[in-house]
Amino acid sequence: MxxxxxxxxxxxxxxxxxxxxxxxxxxxxxxxxxxxxxxxxxxxxxxxxxxxxxxxxxxxxxxxxxxxxxxxxxxxxxxxxxxxxxxxxxxxxxxxxxxxxxxxxxxxxxxxxxxxxxxxxxxxxxxxxxxxxxxxxxxxxxxxxxxxxxxxxxxxxxAGRRMQTEFVAVPPFWTVGQTIDYMREDQNLPEEFSQIFVIDPTFKLLGAVHLDQILRTKRAVRIEEIMHETRHAIPAIMDQEEAAREFEQYDLLSAAVVDENERLVGVLTIDDVVDVIQQEAEEDLMRMGGVGDEELSDTVAATSRSRAPWLLVNLATAILASLVIGLFDATIQEMVALAILMPIVASMGGNAATQTMTVTVRALATKDLDIYNAARIVRRETIVGLINGVLFAIVMGAIAAFWFDSSGLGGVIAAAMIVNMLAAALAGILIPLLLDRLGADPAIASSVFVTTVTDVVGFFAFLGLARVWFGLG
Amino acid sequence: MxxxxxxxxxxxxxxxxxxxxxxxxxxxxxxxxxxxxxxxxxxxxxxxxxxxxxxxxxxxxxxxxxxxxxxxxxxxxxxxxxxxxxxxxxxxxxxxxxxxxxxxxxxxxxxxxxxxxxxxxxxxxxxxxxxxxxxxxxxxxxxxxxxxxxxxxxxxxxAGRRMQTEFVAVPPFWTVGQTIDYMREDQNLPEEFSQIFVIDPTFKLLGAVHLDQILRTKRAVRIEEIMHETRHAIPAIMDQEEAAREFEQYDLLSAAVVDENERLVGVLTIDDVVDVIQQEAEEDLMRMGGVGDEELSDTVAATSRSRAPWLLVNLATAILASLVIGLFDATIQEMVALAILMPIVASMGGNAATQTMTVTVRALATKDLDIYNAARIVRRETIVGLINGVLFAIVMGAIAAFWFDSSGLGGVIAAAMIVNMLAAALAGILIPLLLDRLGADPAIASSVFVTTVTDVVGFFAFLGLARVWFGLG
CATH class of the missing domain: 1.25.60 (MgtE N-terminal fold)
Structure with missing residues (x-):
């Protein structure tokens, strides 16, 4: 062609x-x-x-x-x-x-x-x-x-919703040979499987045997001699995300699903779990971006409706920040340069806070952040905030001093930036930690609270310091 | 106890x-x-x-x-x-x-x-x-x-770095019985495996057989009669993320890894791939939050250093937004209410843009957004931006009119918000799409460009409209 x-x-x-x-x-x-x-x-x-x-x-x-x-x-x-x-x-x-x-x-x-x-x-x-x-x-x-x-x-x-109800289960007194013959004859087997389960007459789960184990064992050996304990049986009512974490933690390929009486009701396989793992990581991203369980195929109406609440919350916090600016209207009137520079202080704080918050939210989701390292991480974030705060305060202070030909203004914006980037680091880690401790999902609400803190602190520190330093109204 | x-x-x-x-x-x-x-x-x-x-x-x-x-x-x-x-x-x-x-x-x-x-x-x-x-x-x-x-x-x-080099491979002319006997005797087998591979004398991959297939087949049958074609052999030099996508797409549990001559060199198993999938989803989150490959155990110095470039870029764009405000210093001096309200216009635009951008970046990463639906999604986002823009413009216009007792100011902020939320929607989807088309990672740079657009457009629309409407300096 x-x-x-x-x-x-x-x-x-x-x-x-x-x-x-x-x-x-x-x-x-x-x-x-x-x-x-x-x-x-x-x-x-x-x-x-x-x-x-x-x-x-x-x-x-x-x-x-x-x-x-x-x-x-x-x-x-x-x-x-x-x-x-x-x-x-x-x-x-x-x-x-x-x-x-x-x-x-x-x-x-x-x-x-x-x-x-x-x-x-x-x-x-x-x-x-x-x-x-x-x-x-x-x-x-x-x-x-x-x-x-x-x-x-x-x-x-x-897990009960995601499990497959087709599985192979045999009694413990069967031999490897009997088991192989049974599988050769039974037409009703699941399509593909990597282990068989061992049960008692009431379907209570006794153990499992991997197929490779069966293949490596002589026909006369009894199943109970080669079966292993199923340490990681999943209760059917377990949340699918928790089940996914079990799979990840113990590198499982498939796991027995049991009811409240420890009876085998199904099998959960890793291909179902992979989807759950991916969904879970995606959810964090979507929540931090202020969008819910939205899908690409959603209609205009559904999309507008699902995004509006988040915008409404943001409007409320933006108005709160404006009220802080309103406290300094006389100050701004006397020195318009403050209005020009103030978004920089807020924006740098917001960005630094987002960095800290992103790391914190993800670490909480993967259980990497816990009581054993929380104090160390809070300390690290505080010092990082201080270092980058001082660094960018010097840069921005110099720019402002040059731009408006006022070393005083340079000093004020530098001081305000240090204060705000320190506040950003603390808000970025403490707010998600607190939300997590209270049982709330840190991914959903953290952004709003955190940027509220950096806006309010940023505007207040900058305009307040300027008023005091220059003796303005 | x-x-x-x-x-x-x-x-x-x-x-x-x-x-x-x-x-x-x-x-x-x-x-x-x-x-x-x-x-x-x-x-x-x-x-x-x-x-x-x-x-x-x-x-x-x-x-x-x-x-x-x-x-x-x-x-x-x-x-x-x-x-x-x-x-x-x-x-x-x-x-x-x-x-x-x-x-x-x-x-x-x-x-x-x-x-x-x-x-x-x-x-x-x-x-x-x-x-x-x-x-x-x-x-x-x-x-x-x-x-x-x-x-x-x-x-x-x-894939070559992640593969396991232990595997079971047999020639096609062996029978099921020979294969089972070989596995019973060989002590050097991998710890756990779900399929065996079929190779020619030069190690060229001919096919594979799942263990359950072997167990269901009579001993006299030749392996070549029950083997299936390995449609999804992974080249050793394939990027691990691409390999992970193959696993996801075809629900694989393990896959043969082959060298440039189609010779079997290893096997990639899903437990290694699960980690890659999780890492990949995490990377998007981290990049959008302005943090790199950071880990919780990184030192203060490493953390500060890795976050500084992103803050520097943000400083530059924040200064750009300030330059826009600087164009209107006389306007602000005559009407301080503008300085008080202007962050609201920018903030609402920034949030709306982040929502659109989050959906876009994720959809690009999962390949859900492609040329077949791009036009429809751009249209949807534009209409959603317009609807939520009008909605919140009415709310904020009424608040501003009441707060500063000026219906003119209410009208100006409402108009500016509609303009900015429309710009936010377009920037939120077109910038990641463009970066993706140019071969750049849309997760890394989108945030900066997008919020620069909403800051600049927001300040310019609000202050510019106010200057024209009120006939200010």
């Missing part, structure tokens, strides 16, 4: 399967691939679609769905019919998933749920309203209905 | 092993446990230490080391002697690891490296200077030296 990418996209034979990789060098779906699929959808060419789409991984199909227009998404799902891989819906934005699922008849969803692993099915079902959930569950075979119902009965964002 | 925690900590029998869990309810090491270990170190009681510490998981030992004082850490490593589990060093801060390793003789390090998985050994060795690295490698047996040297020869932060 020759010609530019765009020519290829137009000149491509829609009957031929798409053999090039679907991603470009930048890791983004190729424009010609998208045009090819778009053309096949427009032509209602199910043959080409099935040919190309059935070979995609669920996450590739998810990327494709996100890149399509809403009406194309609907048409794609319809054209693929029973061949549509619903697991791809676990890879797209919540809003897009809802848009697709709400369009489909419950019969079709119920059929699709039987093809999915239980964790994927629960992921899709949990966002539906209760009536639809019940209708869909009612159409499922008994065993699957019970499995999904059990997972859905655990609260949102718990 | 009775009494408060502190009494217990003092009254504890240092000879008795510590049987309670080592973490408190808040997930932080218990104070009494730390006191118990501290006492044993002070008494140089190696019996108690070995008894208690040998049963810790490497990450638990890592947490313990981080909680100890520097001199206690040194004493602990010395007292544990050959029983010290070096893999715990992969779980602590870089600075603490360096502090411990640099204190140890190279002989002891070389001995320890032989006990570790190759990925852990590389993790510890890569931070040492080249001379120490060479000395330590020279003391290792030939095979291990070659293995570690090969991993260390790949550039930093690549």
């Amino acid at each position: 020759s010609g530019t990418e765009e020519e290829q996209a137009v000149g491509v034979d829609p009957e031929a399967p798409f053999d090039a990789g679907i991603y470009g060098e930048d890791g983004i779906l190729r424009a010609d691939y998208l045009a090819h699929i778009g053309a096949a959808i427009a032509d209602r060419d199910t043959l080409t679609l099935k040919q190309d789409i059935l070979k995609l991984h669920q996450s590739e199909l998810g990327d494709l769905i996100e890149a399509l227009m809403p009406e194309q998404r609907r048409a794609l799902v319809e054209l693929m019919g029973e061949d549509f891989d619903f697991s791809a819906l676990t890879e797209v934005d919540d809003a897009i998933r809802m848009e697709i699922v709400e369009d489909l008849p419950n019969d079709q969803i119920a059929l699709a749920m039987q093809e999915l692993d239980s964790d994927d099915a629960v992921y899709i079902l949990e966002d539906l309203d209760e009536q639809d959930q019940n209708e869909i569950l009612a159409k499922l075979p008994f065993t699957e209905r019970i499995r999904l119902r059990r997972a859905l009965d655990y609260p949102e964002e718990t | 009775s009494g408060t925690e502190e009494e217990q900590a003092v009254g504890v029998d240092p000879e008795a092993p510590f049987d309670a869990g080592i973490y408190g309810e808040d997930g932080i090491l218990r104070a009494d446990y730390l006191a118990h270990i501290g006492a044993a170190i002070a008494d140089r009681d190696t019996l108690t230490l070995k008894q208690d510490i040998l049963k810790l998981h490497q990450s638990e030992l890592g947490d313990l080391i981080e909680a100890l004082m520097p001199e206690q850490r040194r004493a602990l490593v010395e007292l544990m002697g050959e029983d010290f589990d070096f893999s715990a060093l992969t779980e602590v801060d870089d600075a603490i690891r360096m502090e411990i390793v640099e204190d140890l003789p190279n002989d002891q390090i070389a001995l320890a490296m032989q006990e570790l998985d190759s990925d852990d050994a590389v993790y510890i060795l890569e931070d040492l200077d080249e001379q120490d690295q060479n000395e330590i490698l020279a003391k290792l047996p030939f095979t291990e030296r070659i293995r570690l040297r090969r991993a260390l020869d790949y550039p930093e932060e690549t």
